[in-house]
Amino acid sequence: IKKVIEKPREPVSRLAIVGVYYFRAAGKLYQALDRLVKENRRVGREYQFTDALQLLADQGEEIRTIDIDTWLDCGTPEALLETNRVLLPASENSPEFPGSRVVTPVSVADDAIIERSQIGPYVSVAAGARITDSVIKDSIIYQGAKVERSNLTGSIIGENAEVSGVKGSVNIGPGTKLSSG
Structure with a gap:
């Protein structure tokens, strides 16, 4: 070159x-x-x-x-989610969480916590993340993020971000706190 x-x-x-x-x-x-x-x-x-x-x-x-x-392009939020959809079917990760429903394909870190929630299809949950009383589809939840009482589709939740009571599609950066009220 x-x-x-x-x-x-x-x-x-x-x-x-x-x-x-x-x-x-x-x-x-x-x-x-x-x-x-x-x-x-x-x-x-x-x-x-x-x-x-x-x-x-x-x-x-x-x-x-x-x-x-x-x-696989990851240069925009939409492209990142599309890449996630392409890569997840190759994942062997199909975890079980008592009291929750997992719709494959998903990838969930071993130490992530999923409580009374539905995740998937096409959801990636990173290490230390916690999802409680929520429905998450077609989304990426980064390390240490917390999602509670939310219904998210096509969302990207940044590292150590917190989402509470939100419905729809959101894209929030690291450390951000977002609440419906």
């Missing part, structure tokens, strides 16, 4: 950057990233990882590609 272009207006090849990288030695990458910050080289308010890759290519570093069978 000689030139790295982030989201070109017109396709310049059949290759796409899908966000998976492997570096044998990351020192030169860190130097390139430091240079971007020191030079305040940004697009809008963001530093671009692809600019660091281009700096490496300009320095003669070898950048190679590999072919992949499937590319």
Whole structure:
């Protein structure tokens, strides 16, 4: 690779950057990233990882590609939920929680707590999350999040966020508290 272009207006090849990288030695990458910050080289308010890759290519570093069978986009909440729907059927995780109903496919961390609730289909529940007296479908519940007395579909609940008495679709970030009243 000689030139790295982030989201070109017109396709310049059949290759796409899908966000998976492997570096044998990351020192030169860190130097390139430091240079971007020191030079305040940004697009809008963001530093671009692809600019660091281009700096490496300009320095003669070898950048190679590999072919992949499937590319799953996670760049928007809708795309993240779609990727969750695609990946979950491959999950072997079909837990049981007394007093609750689980509709597969789901993925539930071993230490997650589900009480008097229905989860699934297409729900991922991360470590330390707690769901009580709720119905959750087509959603992702991140680590340490708490959901109670809610009916959620197509929702993303951030790490250590808390949701209480909410109905519908919500997308809340880490540490956020959301209550219906």
